[in-house]
């Protein structure tokens with residue numbers, strides 16, 4: 001029998017600005033899932049990263065299931081009421097619609113789902129990132145699934161030697177999903193040409209070419225594309241199955257030691273390096289820095305083990321120190337050039353209005369007369 005992993009995540013309010021949800025809010029969401037999860041769910045885990053609450057669910061109902069999506073939506077609606085009671089900032093921020101209509105996709109919450117035949121041992125990783133967008137996963141996925149400099153399994157494991165298929169979405173379109181399938185290693189340069197622009201081209205899923213099994217599911221929604229205006233950032237989640245025919249857990253974690261620059265810091269408008277942090281870490285400096293957590297799980301017939309906190313290991317302390325240094329260096333140049341996102345990506349319309357007003361004040365100088 002196939003198992004489905006569904007993770008649905010939303011920012012429904014946080015303490016002290018965009019720092020972290022309250023314990024009361026987290027418990028309200030957890031209690032709701034516990035009370036209403038039967039008989040839909042096999043198991044669940046509720047946690048937070050920055051100001052975002054994620055509900056991870058295991059079940060047998062497949063992807064995009066209305067009952068599963070409604071369960072998560074209702075938990076977030078109930079949580080929003082609790083957030084308002086506590087006066088939390090941005091209560092209900094990511095719930096863009098008044099009422100539920102079949103599926104939370106396009107309604108604000110981020111969704112990553114995967115249905116598969118459970119292996120005898122089913123190790124997988126659940127990543128959640130705050131103050132960034134889904135393109136933050138592009139580089140780590142490229143390195144983990146397509147680069148033997150990062151992933152020796154591509155050389156050593158026979159099933160991995162066939163490579164992986166990347167499904168990449170052009171997230172500028174809101175009329176319908178625009179996706180392309182590209183095979184590594186033959187089309188490596190085509191994959192790279194797209195992934196270099198993480199605000200536009202986003203890895204949606206990765207598949208084993210040897211077995212056809214799905215390894216990765218990423219939440220690809222871009223909130224400001226859906227809403228057409230600033231609504232908060234599209235803080236993404238991702239599921240990655242590891243080991244056997246897939247990269248080892250350590251090969252998937254390794255690229256996070258780079259602390260690459262991602263879009264979405266402070267007011268959704270800055271380029272700041274992303275910091276791997278322990279589960280349940282809030283934000284701080286400059287409303288960030290952008291952060292990513294990773295919970296490792298094993299599972300049997302949909303029953304989850306407790307999570308193992310992949311970035312709590314002492315190894316990541318020195319990475320965090322280096323990322324903080326990079327972040328401070330970039331901040332020193334304030335609003336200039338690469339520090340801020342390009343105009344089209346800015347989350348606020350204030351600057352566009354300002355530039356339009358200034359445009360009217362530009363004077364056109366008469367060309368200098370040529371001297372005979």
Ligand code: 13P
Pocket residue numbers: 018266267268287
């Ligand atoms: P305001 O609602 O105070 O503008 O805050 C939004 C915010 O902090 C986005 O970065």
Ligand code: 13P
Pocket residue numbers: 011018050051090093130131231232233234235264265266267268269287
């Ligand atoms: P969130 O999208 O995480 O709410 O952050 C808003 C923001 O831009 C804070 O600076």
Ligand code: MG
Pocket residue numbers: 011014017018051090093232
């Ligand atoms: Mg927020």
Ligand code: MG
Pocket residue numbers: 011050051052130131233235
């Ligand atoms: Mg957030």
